[in-house]
Amino acid sequence: MLDTTTPEIVITASSLAGVRYALCSMRQLAESERGVARATSFVIPQVRMDDFPQLRFRGLHYCDKLEPWRIERAIRLAAYFKFNYFVLECPMELKKHPEYVKKSALSQEQVRRFVQLGKELGITLIPCVSIFGHQSSIVSGGQILLDQDPAYASLLEPTGSSWCISNPAAVEYVEDIVSEYLDVYDNPPYFHATCDEAYNAGSCSLCRKGGEYWKKVANHINHFRDFCAARNCRMMIWHDMLVLKDAPAWKGSTSNGNKDAGKLRGAINRDVIICYWEYRFADHHYRAPKDGVMGFPLFDLFRKEGFDVLNSGWFYDTTPALGEKAFKNGGLGILQTTWHELNNSGSYHTIYAGGSTSGWNPLARCPTVSDGPIFTVDILNRYVRDVNYDMGIRDPAKTGTK
Numbered sequence: 001m002l003d004t005t006t007p008e009i010v011i012t013a014s015s016l017a018g019v020r021y022a023l024c025s026m027r028q029l030a031e032s033e034r035g036v037a038r039a040t041s042f043v044i045p046q047v048r049m050d051d052f053p054q055l056r057f058r059g060l061h062y063c064d065k066l067e068p069w070r071i072e073r074a075i076r077l078a079a080y081f082k083f084n085y086f087v088l089e090c091p092m093e094l095k096k097h098p099e100y101v102k103k104s105a106l107s108q109e110q111v112r113r114f115v116q117l118g119k120e121l122g123i124t125l126i127p128c129v130s131i132f133g134h135q136s137s138i139v140s141g142g143q144i145l146l147d148q149d150p151a152y153a154s155l156l157e158p159t160g161s162s163w164c165i166s167n168p169a170a171v172e173y174v175e176d177i178v179s180e181y182l183d184v185y186d187n188p189p190y191f192h193a194t195c196d197e198a199y200n201a202g203s204c205s206l207c208r209k210g211g212e213y214w215k216k217v218a219n220h221i222n223h224f225r226d227f228c229a230a231r232n233c234r235m236m237i238w239h240d241m242l243v244l245k246d247a248p249a250w251k252g253s254t255s256n257g258n259k260d261a262g263k264l265r266g267a268i269n270r271d272v273i274i275c276y277w278e279y280r281f282a283d284h285h286y287r288a289p290k291d292g293v294m295g296f297p298l299f300d301l302f303r304k305e306g307f308d309v310l311n312s313g314w315f316y317d318t319t320p321a322l323g324e325k326a327f328k329n330g331g332l333g334i335l336q337t338t339w340h341e342l343n344n345s346g347s348y349h350t351i352y353a354g355g356s357t358s359g360w361n362p363l364a365r366c367p368t369v370s371d372g373p374i375f376t377v378d379i380l381n382r383y384v385r386d387v388n389y390d391m392g393i394r395d396p397a398k399t400g401t402k
């Protein structure tokens with residue numbers, strides 16, 4: 001609890017994190033000294049705030065530019081908005097397989113510094129690298145293996161988009177990558193293995209052999225679940241390949257799986273956390289509570305089948321509704337995404353919506369323009385400025401929401 005109505009400011013909390021959150025609230029409420037030429041102090045309004053996070057997992061996913069100052073600012077901003085996890089999906093240099101990443105990858109030293117910074121700010125960094133698909137995409141380190149040497153082709157499906165999970169050498173190669181990530185992230189409690197949009201998976205002659213490719217995928221996911229669990233780390237994956245595309249029961253929801261998706265889902269270890277992502281406009285997916293029923297049928301499906309679920313929105317569209325859904329229906333929390341867009345005012349709004357509203361108090365509502373003469377981007381700019389001050393950023397090329 002934060003009480004500024006008494007002669008001395010009083011903070012009461014059950015943990016150090018609570019004290020930190022109270023200080024964040026106080027800083028967010030502080031107003032610069034008024035009526036002087038140069039402000040030298042702040043005025044704290046008189047308030048009594050007795051609050052706590054409603055969802056225990058409040059994560060922000062980062063997959064944007066690799067400039068270290070941007071990543072540091074995102075980590076600091078996430079902590080300021082009371083997220084407690086930061087999923088970093090950026091290519092990192094690898095000692096054992098340097099050929100896997102581009103020269104622009106983050107150095108291990110940089111990542112270790114981010115992990116340490118997170119510890120100081122009360123936000124835990126989670127590594128994110130794909131064990132299945134997205135090998136053609138920059139989000140997972142970029143597909144440069146095949147561009148360098150055709151001999152690497154046996155590790156991947158013919159298009160290069162997914163790992164060839166039937167090849168033990170490919171599994172071993174991915175193990176090396178995951179292991180190095182877990183080392184550099186200082187044995188994190190979670191690992192995000194992605195597994196989304198695994199297009200053209202299972203297309204090679206080895207994967208097609210014997211049929212029932214879904215069993216190979218389930219074994220692959222469970223193998224890496226066990227690999228992480230041996231290091232006291234819990235694995236999470238995106239949901240879309242686990243549900244039949246556009247099945248009538250969830251038509252319109254995000255789904256990329258084939259006819260065997262149900263069998264695949266059934267065979268996956270229930271310790272794996274499902275990150276359910278839904279980015280389109282809320283109206284497409286979210287029905288206001290009616291007869292006690294809410295939208296997001298895939299969330300209900302995964303919960304009914306025994307999985308822990310994190311809800312993932314992007315921008316503002318689905319985020320508040322996903323937070324409310326998680327809160328009212330036993331979700332583990334939220335994992336707010338920003339993708340490659342954390343460089344404009346709209347995407348910074350994502351942090352505002354994902355942290356302070358959806359994760360902290362899912363039943364609250366973010367203010368919008370219709371609430372009166374306010375412009376939410378301006379409000380957010382003020383907090384971005386606070387973080388810029390902390391980092392010593394003065395360069396106009398780096399200030400503001402860019």
Ligand SMILES: [Zn+2]
Binds near residue numbers: 203205206
């Ligand atoms: Zn294959």
